[in-house]
Amino acid sequence: MLRRLWLVFAQATTVGLALLFVVSTLRPHWLGRFSVATGSPTSLQARAAVTAAAAAPNSTGVRQISIEDPVSRQSAQGSYADAAKQAMPSVVSVYTSKQLKRTGTGEDPLLRQFFGEPNGLEPQRVISLGSGVIASSDGYVLTNNHVVQAGDEIAVALTDGRRLPARLVGADPDTDLAVLKVDLQNLPAITFGRSESLKVGDVVLAIGNPFDVGQTVTMGIVSALGRTNLGINTLENFIQTDAAINQGNSGGALVDSSGLLIGINTAIFSRSGGSVGIGFAIPTSIVIHVMDQIVHTGRVHHGFFGIEPYDITPELVDAMKLNRNDGVVVNGVLRNAPAGRAGMEPGDILLTINGSAVTDSRSMLNLIAQLEPGTSVAVKVLREAREVQLSITVGERPPPPR
Numbered sequence: 480m481l482r483r484l485w486l487v488f489a490q491a492t493t494v495g496l497a498l499l500f501v502v503s504t505l506r507p508h509w510l511g512r513f514s515v516a517t518g519s520p521t522s523l524q525a526r527a528a529v530t531a532a533a534a535a536p537n538s539t540g541v542r543q544i545s546i547e548d549p550v551s552r553q554s555a556q557g558s559y560a561d562a563a564k565q566a567m568p569s570v571v572s573v574y575t576s577k578q579l580k581r582t583g584t585g586e587d588p589l590l591r592q593f594f595g596e597p598n599g600l601e602p603q604r605v606i607s608l609g610s611g612v613i614a615s616s617d618g619y620v621l622t623n624n625h626v627v628q629a630g631d632e633i634a635v636a637l638t639d640g641r642r643l644p645a646r647l648v649g650a651d652p653d654t655d656l657a658v659l660k661v662d663l664q665n666l667p668a669i670t671f672g673r674s675e676s677l678k679v680g681d682v683v684l685a686i687g688n689p690f691d692v693g694q695t696v697t698m699g700i701v702s703a704l705g706r707t708n709l710g711i712n713t714l715e716n717f718i719q720t721d722a723a724i725n726q727g728n729s730g731g732a733l734v735d736s737s738g739l740l741i742g743i744n745t746a747i748f749s750r751s752g753g754s755v756g757i758g759f760a761i762p763t764s765i766v767i768h769v770m771d772q773i774v775h776t777g778r779v780h781h782g783f784f785g786i787e788p789y790d791i792t793p794e795l796v797d798a799m800k801l802n803r804n805d806g807v808v809v810n811g812v813l814r815n816a817p818a819g820r821a822g823m824e825p826g827d828i829l830l831t832i833n834g835s836a837v838t839d840s841r842s843m844l845n846l847i848a849q850l851e852p853g854t855s856v857a858v859k860v861l862r863e864a865r866e867v868q869l870s871i872t873v874g875e876r877p878p879p880p881r
Contacts, residue, residue, distance in 0.1 A: 559682070559684060559698060559736055561738065562684060562734060562735070562736050562737055562738035563684060563686070563696045563738070564738070565670075565734075565737070565738030566669060566684070566686055566732055566734045566738040566739075566740070567638060567686060567694060567696065568638050568639075568667040569612055569613045569667050569668060569669035569732065569740075570610060570611070570612055570613075570638070570669075570686045570687060570694060570731055570732045571610065571611045571612070571613060571620060571635050571636060571637055571638070572608065572609075572610060572611070572635070572636040572688040572691075572694075572727075573608070573609040573610060573611040573620075573622050573626055573627065573633065573634075573635055573636075573645075573659070573730055574606060574607070574608060574633070574634045574635075574636065575606070575607045575609070575626065575627050575629070575630025575631075575632065575633050575634075576604050576605065576606045576607070576630060576631060576632045576634075577604070577605050577607075577629055577630055577631050578603070578604050578605075578631055579603045579604070579605055607626070607629070607630065608688065608690075608691050608726075608727045609622055609623060609626030609627070609727060609729045609730045609731075610622065610626075610686075610687035610688050610727065610728055610729060610730045610731030610732075610744070611626075611635060611659065611730045611731070612669055612730070612731065612732045612740060612743065613666050613667060613668050613669060614658075614668060614669065614671075614770060615666075615668050616664065616665055616666050616667075616668045617664055617666070618660050618661040618662060618663050618664065618666060619648070619658055619659070619660055619770070619774060620635060620645065620658070620659040620660070620661060621656065621657075621658060621659075621730070621743055621766065621770060622656075622657050622658075622659060622729075622730030622743075623655050623656065623657060623729045623730040623743065623745050624650040624651065624652050624654075624655045624656060624657045625655055625729065626657070626729050626730045627647055627650070627657050627659070628650065628652075628657075632644070633645045633646070633647060633659060635659065635661050637666075638694060643661045643662070643663060644661070645659040645660060645661045646659065646660050647659060648660050648773055648774065648777065649773035649774075649776075649777040649778050649779075650773070651769050651773065651778070651779040652713070652878075653712060653713040653714045653779070653781060653848065653876070654712055654713075654714050654761060654765055654769055654779070655711070655712045655745055655746075655761070656743065656761060656765075656766060656769045656770070656773075657730075657773075658770055658773045658774060669732060669734075669739075669740045670738070670739050670740065671739065671740050671763050671766075671767065672734070672735055672737070672739030672740055672741045672763060673741070673763065673764075674718065674741045674742060674762030674763045674764050675762075675764055677701055677704060677718065677735075677741060677762075678701065678704075679700075679701050679702065679703060679704060680700055680701060681700060681701045681735060681736070682698065682699075682700055682735070682736045683698070683699060683700065683701055683718075683720050683722055683733055683734065683735055683736075683741065683742075684696055684697065684698050684722065684733070684734050684735075684736075684738075685697045685698075685699070685720065685722040685723065685724050685728060685731065685732070685733050685744055685758065685760075686731050686732045686733075686734065687724070687727060687728035687729075687730070687731025687732070687744060688727050688728070688731070689723075689724075689725035689726060689727040689728050690725060690726060690727050691727055697722045697723040697724070698722055699720045699721040699722030699723070699756070699758075700720065700721060700722075701718060701719070701720055702719040702720055702721050702757070703718075703719040704718060704719070705717075706718070706719045706759060707839075707841035707842070707845075708839075708841050709746075709748075709759070711745070711746045711759065712745075713844075714765075714781070714844060714845055714848050715841060715845070716761075716762060716764075716765060716845055717745075717746075717759040717760060717761065717762075718733065718741070718742045718759065718760045718761075718762050719757065719758070719759055720733065720758050720759075720760060721756040721757070721758070722758060723754040723756070723758070724744050724746075724747050724754055724758035725747070725753060725754050726752065728744050728758075729744060729745055729746070730743060730744065730745070731743070731744045732744070733760040740763060741760075741762065741763055742760030742761055742762050742763060742766075743760055743761045743766055744758065744759075744760045745759055745760060745761050746758070746759045747759070768849065780851070780852050780875050780876075781847075781848040781849075781852075781875070781876035782847045782848055782849065782850030782851065782852055782873040782874070782875070782876065783816075783817065783847065783852070783873065783874040783875055783876035783877070784816065784817050784818040784823075784847050784871060784873070784874070785812065785813035785816020785817055785818050785819060785874065786809050786810075786811065786812050786813070786816070786818045786823065786829075787809070787810045787811035787812075787813075788807045788808070788809065788810065788829070788840035788843055788844075789807065789808040789809075789810040789840070790807060790808075790839050790840050791805070791806060791807065791808060791828070795808065805830075805836065805837075805838055806828040806829055806830045806837055806838075806861065807828065807829045807837050807839060807840050807843050808826070808827075808828055808829075809823060809824070809825055809826065809827040809828070809829060809860070810825060811825055812824065812825055816874065817871050817872055817873060817874040818871055820872070821858070821869045821870060821871040821872070822869055823858075823860065823869060823871070824862065826862070827860040827861065827862050827867070828860060828861040828862075829843060829858065829859075829860055830859045830860060830861055830866070831857075831858070831859040832846045832847065832850075832856060832857075832858055833846075833850075833856045833857055833858075834857070847873075848876065850873045851873065852873050852874060852875040853872065853873065854872070854873050855870055855871070855872050855873070856870070856871055856873060857869075857870060858870070858871050
């Protein structure tokens with residue numbers, strides 16, 4: 480009798496497990512109502528309280544979930560609406576116009592003799608588009624130098640529809656930055672973040688007015704940091720991003736997931752002219768330095784040594800029998816330049832500037848450009864297999880030829 484009961488029980492259990500397997504495979508939603516929550520009610524309540532506390536507004540008014548909380552970080556991936564809402568009012572459209580003289584028979588004396596003076600050849604006005612970022616509530620606007628350099632007149636269009644004339648305070652062609660000023664107070668200025676804290680993989684938003692379709696927000700990540708040797712600017716130290724940047728985005732904002740400005744969008748790499756996911760922005764570490772000088776002096780004073788650098792190559796290491804492949808070879812020294820007066824010689828290998836390592840000619844140029852003219856800096860060079868310490872009084876980099 481017991482054997483028969485045990486056999487019935489075993490068969491019933493087997494059939495029940497088989498049915499459970501079939502239902503969980505084909506109709507899993509039937510089991511949803513019977514799912515068991517993990518964790519006790521107390522632990523879930525505590526976790527919710529921690530998340531709510533982490534999402535409290537910070538000093539800039541942005542609600543941001545703590546980056547240390549992995550669950551909160553996952554939640555932030557659902558929407559970046561708060562970051563966009565925080566930054567969008569601070570991004571403007573920049574319109575520049577230039578009057579071009581139209582040519583006709585009036586330019587040629589022979590044609591003018593036969594046909595007389597031309598009629599109806601009015602000067603043609605060409606309008607260009609870019610973007611900008613309101614940097615201060617009293618009317619300073621950041622943009623790219625290439626957006627405004629050819630314009631006779633500049634206008635700024637705010638997100639609320641107002642269109643204001645703007646004047647050029649100053650520009651720096653070496654970094655491709657410019658500062659405009661509009662005569663209006665209490666503007667929605669953006670909050671600056673710190674580009675130094677960025678990491679590859681961080682989410683960023685690009686905001687601007689591509690092709691004049693209206694303000695547009697695109698999302699991507701930081702693809703690379705410290706991009707140089709691109710041939711875009713004289714001084715390069717770009718943030719690379721795959722957030723879509725197109726014509727008209729130049730001068731617009733690159734913000735982090737909190738809506739804080741971490742770069743000014745400036746260029747794209749493209750064979751077609753459209754975005755292919757390789758865009759570049761000038762980091763705020765450079766932007767703030769340049770803007771401060773333009774606002775106070777009208778121009779930027781970059782440091783200058785007066786040397787011709789040459790990157791170290793594997794062939795050069797073998798030829799010169801060097802025991803290192805870092806640094807920059809001084810190929811030439813300008814006469815009466817700061818480096819020459821300090822005793823630097825052709826053939827020296829520049830190792831450090833004020834303790835910062837020199838890895839290539841671009842990094843050397845960026846380090847020197849950030850130095851204040853007139854200050855004294857410590858420079859270490861390698862000369863005939865021995866290290867030599869030099870003290871150079873920084874000169875001022877001459878402006879680029881027009």
